Amino acid sequence: SSGINAEYGGSDVPCSVADVDGIYNSQTAGQCLQRAYDLLNISNTGTLNKTEFREFLKTLDVPLENENDFNKLFSEVDTLKDGVISLEELRNMMVSQSYDKIHRDRYYVAISLEEAEHIRGVIHMQQNKGQPIVPGTDLAIGLRINGRLLLDVSTGFKPVPITQQMAAEQTYRFMNSELHYTKADISALLRTLHHNTPSQ
Numbered sequence: 001s002s003g004i005n006a007e008y009g010g011s012d013v014p015c016s017v018a019d020v021d022g023i024y025n026s027q028t029a030g031q032c033l034q035r036a037y038d039l040l041n042i043s044n045t046g047t048l049n050k051t052e053f054r055e056f057l058k059t060l061d062v063p064l065e066n067e068n069d070f071n072k073l074f075s076e077v078d079t080l081k082d083g084v085i086s087l088e089e090l091r092n093m094m095v096s097q098s099y100d101k102i103h104r105d106r107y108y109v110a111i112s113l114e115e116a117e118h119i120r121g122v123i124h125m126q127q128n129k130g131q132p133i134v135p136g137t138d139l140a141i142g143l144r145i146n147g148r149l150l151l152d153v154s155t156g157f158k159p160v161p162i163t164q165q166m167a168a169e170q171t172y173r174f175m176n177s178e179l180h181y182t183k184a185d186i187s188a189l190l191r192t193l194h195h196n197t198p199s200q
Helices: 027-040 050-057 067-077 089-097 113-129 164-174 181-192
Strands: 004-009 014-016 100-101 106-111 140-145 149-154
Touching: 027 050, 027 113, 050 067, 100 106, 100 164, 106 113, 106 164, 113 140, 113 149, 164 181
Parallel strands: none
Antiparallel strands: 004 106, 004 140, 014 100, 140 149
């Protein structure tokens, strides 16, 4: 395989994946979440401060690119706006998976080197005209090598949330029958495959 994939989409409206089949509403899962919460609540306040919340995110292998990303997520989860995270707020985060942001209408396609060359030519031709890759639309394309390195982009291309990029990258590696994964790689892959049966 060429190791090239095209990432494309229209309006990138961020949304969170919310369909978790009530897994965090079950009694067993609730008890596990309570134990994890109690374990990480080093301050013994009954709530998680920012340091404790950061450690919780690490246990989920949530990649946060910078401090702004962390503060934004903390603010979203802290619905009471009291500067700490309660167990209920944490459970709501797990159910909504608000830590796992995705862009709706973004798609990934494995392509050949020849296809990539043609797409790249069209990208530059349209950029020289000052037009989107498909006039009259908000379609944008990014070409990646091995799912990671962004080789080229069309006008209007927006960066993908890192969790979504990791999921796409590890899915391609899984389909390519690769065997070596880090713990973070496996977490990203399992979150992607969680709702899919073997036949899917």
